[in-house]
Amino acid sequence: MAGVLSSSVLSVLEKSQILLVGAGGIGCEVLKCLVQSGFKNIEVIDMDTIDVSNLNRQFLFRKEHVGKPKSEVAKDSILQHYPDVFIKAHFRSIIDSDLGVSWFKQFALVINALDNVAARVHVNRMCLAAEIPLLESGTHGYEGQAELIIKGLTKCYECEPKEKPRTFPSCTIRNTPSEPIHCIVWSKNLFNQLFGEEDQLGEDSVSPDTADPEASGGAANAALATNAGDGLITRKSTREWAKECNYDPPKLFHKFFHEDIQYLLSLHDLWNKRKPPKPLKFEDVSALDEQVTSNENDICLKDQRLWSLRENVDVFCESLKKLREKFISVQDTEKFLIWDKDDKNAMDFVTSCSNIRSFIFDIARKSRYDIKSMAGNIIPAIATANAMVASLVVFQAVNVLSGNVKACRTVYVRREPNHKGEILAPERDLLPPKPTCFICSSNPEVTLSVDVKKLTLKQFDEDVLKKSLNVIEPEVTLSETSKIILTSEDEYEDEYLNRPLSEFGVKEGTLVYVDDFLQTCKFYIKITERNVEGEREASLFEVIRHADIKATQDKDPKEAATNGHADGELNEDDDVVMVENGDDNDLQTCRKRKSEVIDGVPDKKVKIL
Numbered sequence: 001m002a003g004v005l006s007s008s009v010l011s012v013l014e015k016s017q018i019l020l021v022g023a024g025g026i027g028c029e030v031l032k033c034l035v036q037s038g039f040k041n042i043e044v045i046d047m048d049t050i051d052v053s054n055l056n057r058q059f060l061f062r063k064e065h066v067g068k069p070k071s072e073v074a075k076d077s078i079l080q081h082y083p084d085v086f087i088k089a090h091f092r093s094i095i096d097s098d099l100g101v102s103w104f105k106q107f108a109l110v111i112n113a114l115d116n117v118a119a120r121v122h123v124n125r126m127c128l129a130a131e132i133p134l135l136e137s138g139t140h141g142y143e144g145q146a147e148l149i150i151k152g153l154t155k156c157y158e159c160e161p162k163e164k165p166r167t168f169p170s171c172t173i174r175n176t177p178s179e180p181i182h183c184i185v186w187s188k189n190l191f192n193q194l195f196g197e198e199d200q201l202g203e204d205s206v207s208p209d210t211a212d213p214e215a216s217g218g219a220a221n222a223a224l225a226t227n228a229g230d231g232l233i234t235r236k237s238t239r240e241w242a243k244e245c246n247y248d249p250p251k252l253f254h255k256f257f258h259e260d261i262q263y264l265l266s267l268h269d270l271w272n273k274r275k276p277p278k279p280l281k282f283e284d285v286s287a288l289d290e291q292v293t294s295n296e297n298d299i300c301l302k303d304q305r306l307w308s309l310r311e312n313v314d315v316f317c318e319s320l321k322k323l324r325e326k327f328i329s330v331q332d333t334e335k336f337l338i339w340d341k342d343d344k345n346a347m348d349f350v351t352s353c354s355n356i357r358s359f360i361f362d363i364a365r366k367s368r369y370d371i372k373s374m375a376g377n378i379i380p381a382i383a384t385a386n387a388m389v390a391s392l393v394v395f396q397a398v399n400v401l402s403g404n405v406k407a408c409r410t411v412y413v414r415r416e417p418n419h420k421g422e423i424l425a426p427e428r429d430l431l432p433p434k435p436t437c438f439i440c441s442s443n444p445e446v447t448l449s450v451d452v453k454k455l456t457l458k459q460f461d462e463d464v465l466k467k468s469l470n471v472i473e474p475e476v477t478l479s480e481t482s483k484i485i486l487t488s489e490d491e492y493e494d495e496y497l498n499r500p501l502s503e504f505g506v507k508e509g510t511l512v513y514v515d516d517f518l519q520t521c522k523f524y525i526k527i528t529e530r531n532v533e534g535e536r537e538a539s540l541f542e543v544i545r546h547a548d549i550k551a552t553q554d555k556d557p558k559e560a561a562t563n564g565h566a567d568g569e570l571n572e573d574d575d576v577v578m579v580e581n582g583d584d585n586d587l588q589t590c591r592k593r594k595s596e597v598i599d600g601v602p603d604k605k606v607k608i609l
């Protein structure tokens, strides 16, 4: 960089201590660019080891490194080429509680090259508390972005609401699928129902939903009564029943693709405005089989072409047998199987079940390749997008440390040029903090709409504070009485934790003060009461961040067009990024029903914007 950067800037870069969080796709690129730009004092932290699937783009890693810590191998690879650089590697999580604000304060700048919201949120709060500039980066397929976060000067990572993962009403999945993804979600549920961790899904997550509000007027119960005698609707657990019939493929086929569909047909109201499904008999498959004729299919790999009905049924039988064997073999150890898109049999099972269900509901069938990416929620990681974002980040790092913060901008990497012909589209200015942000504003507050008679202190701690608000070590005080009802330092009896909030005096209008010691983040939660009588547990509470409300009101539609940023929002989890709308009809009629998240335990692999 000598000759490009002045010697005074170079000397600043040399002395500045940088923290790089994440040594994956973007992190490897950032580390290389930092060193090549003249940075000489870097700490890199990553909690993961190298996987074979990282090798195609995480170029600091080779086959022989598989299984070794990313941070350490990244350091060693760089040192081979640049021995005079000082790099310290940490093989651990950035969320570890001994890495407090004072630890962060030793750095001149932090760079995030992460792949999940929880870690990003944490580093955001730590950098705000330590008053250190943070460069946040992310890619999502061919797109990406790099942005600078400085307390009081720019938006923080949490100023904008995160996009929620795409969910589907349970009755759409169980009763009235209309898109391939509905059948894919159903098939993954079926896998879990048969082989997964018990109680992960409520029983019947794949069976017809008798409480579907659309099948009104007691039609469902009437149908249930009519069919019960035939044994069509079993009240036994699906797993128990499948075990009893030794996972016999024709028997399972008959239940899921004939009996259950016949039952659905008997819910006449469901089919007033929809095409009814056609129950399928195992023995009829060969007669119904169709040749897949398109030329395109002839030349494709088996993964990429559409399978005929017969092929799907054969794969169903074969994968079911293999999964049964594997399931039996793990009974003494793990006891259940975990769905994994990279497991051949699990993926074959989901592909075939999904296509058979699609055939029954007259929905377009998909190739195994397409189903894999939809079921795994995969957006491929693109090495060039990572490289572009990494170089933008390091460019901004140089600007920040050389005192040229005003030259920094959030820059979006676009797949197509925008109307100005830009692939790299910068914002016009640094984006100022949002006054409504519950993290970086001067009046940090969120609203919690909650059934205080039902939500227990334990649920408040785990679901509201830790899962929804990403707090790590909270102390909770009721403002009115200054009574501390929870601290992370104390151990509590279950009897105490299982009491509903109302028993602690929480009611409409209560202001709850939350102080997180690790993140040194403090905010108020304003309680508004909701009564969830008759509703499911999932809706015991709703967190309303002021930013959520404002963002939907304020959103400048031109912003996305100018920047080409997919939607200007961030995903709840990198791994779940489908954002299309569901079937409006179903959403309305099923509004009160439980929703199915695409995948309860998100698969890996998707980057964030």
Ligand SMILES: Nc1ncnc2c1ncn2[C@@H]1O[C@H](COP(=O)(O)OP(=O)(O)OP(=O)(O)O)[C@@H](O)[C@H]1O
Pocket (backbone or CB within 6 Å): 021, 022, 023, 024, 025, 026, 027, 045, 046, 047, 048, 053, 054, 070, 092, 093, 094, 095, 113, 114, 115, 116, 119, 381, 604, 605, 606, 607
């Ligand atoms: N809390 C955390 N502390 C430290 N490192 C983290 C933390 N969370 C995520 N990371 C690291 O951030 C990196 C993100 O890199 P990347 O997005 O390329 O993911 P990956 O797991 O390497 O690749 P892929 O998900 O595409 O298989 C990963 O190496 C991951 O281990």
Ligand SMILES: [Zn+2]
Pocket (backbone or CB within 6 Å): 155, 156, 157, 158, 159, 160, 433, 434, 437, 438, 439, 440, 441
């Ligand atoms: Zn903010």
